Amino acid sequence: MTLTELRYIVAVADACHFGRAAERCHVSQPSLSASIAKLEDELGIKLFERSRRGAKLTAAGEEVIAQARRALDEAARVKTVAQQGRNPLKGILRLGVIHTIAPYLLPDLVAALHRAAPEMPLDIEENTTAALDGLLKAGTLDVVVLALPYEESGILTQALYDEPFKVIVPRGHPLARRKTISADELDVADLLLLPVGHCLRDQVLDACREFTRPPPPGRQGNSLETLRSMVASGMGISVLPASALTARYANPLIKVIDFASPVPMRRVALAWRKGFARPAAVAQLAETIRRLALPVQRLSADSGRPNR
Amino acid sequence: MTLTELRYIVAVADACHFGRAAERCHVSQPSLSASIAKLEDELGIKLFERSRRGAKLTAAGEEVIAQARRALDEAARVKTVAQQGRNPLKGILRLGVIHTIAPYLLPDLVAALHRAAPEMPLDIEENTTAALDGLLKAGTLDVVVLALPYEESGILTQALYDEPFKVIVPRGHPLARRKTISADELDVADLLLLPVGHCLRDQVLDACREFTRPPPPGRQGNSLETLRSMVASGMGISVLPASALTARYANPLIKVIDFASPVPMRRVALAWRKGFARPAAVAQLAETIRRLALPVQRLSADSGRPNR
């Protein structure tokens, strides 16, 4: 049984005439007759009563034709559905964002993307790089925003921007009056850090050339906001990315100090599976993020896309 | 787009693997890959994300597969419906019966046929031969019970039985004491008849060798039961078929008298379109009628089936 055969029997049922039905189907009458004979044979019943006057549906034929119409209708909808799915900027985009970027990027990003691609809502997962990596590879996520380096097999990345780190100290701290600070001036014992597993923790320690000494207990906080509060209460100093230190987050108890050159920074990028079917959606996302007013150093559009 | 292609994409969606999907579809992996590529091309979208791990549905693919499943399901039901329609003794049989047979045949016939073919209910139309002929040719009726002669192009007939005519007279009538009457003894002026259009009227006049004289007004009745009542009230005599004169219809005011040999009779037959798809239903109907306990002369099963 084929869709063509179903179309033929419906045409004959409508036309009550093999010849005219063949015309409408753009085939010769013998071709149509043969196809219908084949189908009748396969189904084991006569669908039409042939006579000089033309073709008339049998009782069983009525039922079969009605069902054939339903089948053809559903088959036609496959094309419709495909048509709808054809726009890569249509349909949910499942986005992962690491903890240290999400709160400072998403509010603006969601709004901007809703303007740029109104039919592509975001389904957002906030987690660590390791967790997002797993979800991305499993296909649960389509795209991830994370910090480089990140090189995994089967994954493409595109760098978006470089984000400077800054130092925050409590108001009365000895460093509070400095205009800039160089990384090796920071006292790691005074430093408040995120827990193990956050890439930002490693990047900060890396900036301070501190790889070995484990931080004393009680000197870490579970989010950047926790760290900020801890600094405000005078527990120590910390290093945050610039996007967490815009005017919106100003705090009278905290002094923000730039790093002296070379300013340590992190490179933020998009990552997606190599075979992902909607690269245009990724491109749109990248473009939208680049156009946001973030306190970062923009990169050229083509400075990304390496693969292992 | 073909049903085969839809089956292939559903198989890949289920297996998440081209090779295993091909196995399940009993085709080689390249054949399956090519078919799917062709369909993806036709639909204009990628349904699967190919990777070393296998195949994964894209967002658009999810929708398409769901629709494809519906289409395949409806297509499969075409076969189911055909299977159900395969039994010729299943489904309504649209039966026409002439007025002068219906009331005396149908009660027993409906009961007997319900026993013989419980899945074949009758849809019954009672009318004159001319009207039933039109409905039969138009396909509104499947089979008609009527009296011969009846020869129409494209119509097959099968004789069922010969039914004798009998004379009915009112109790005090001069002929009431006769054992038998010969047809030419009947006074046509005394005869009560059905209106023009009923074949029985012509058959009775034919039996009396009376072709020309129009019956006086007020000497006809619209049904056999009306005629019977008219005779009972002494308005005249009439000729009825034997099936209308069984014990069930006995009336103390009426005397029933057999014809002397040669007894005039009518031959009752089935008629159906030559191409009618359920000849077995017709055969079953004929057989059922023949087995009824009617006051008729049965014919052999194969004494019918002439055409034009």
Added chain:
DNA sequence: TTCAATTCATAGGTACTTCCTATGAATGAC
């Protein structure tokens, strides 16, 4: 009765589609 017209079916040959086996390219594990 014969003839012409109309219907659907059959015959024979061609073109296209599907399918197979063999092979290739990309990737990742060891």
Added chain:
DNA sequence: GTCATTCATAGGAAGTACCTATGAATTGAA
């Protein structure tokens, strides 16, 4: 690097659908 696994490509064989031409059956008119 080597091997195993994935899906894609190539080339050729088999099957299917299609076409034109013709036939058979029927019917209405000459």
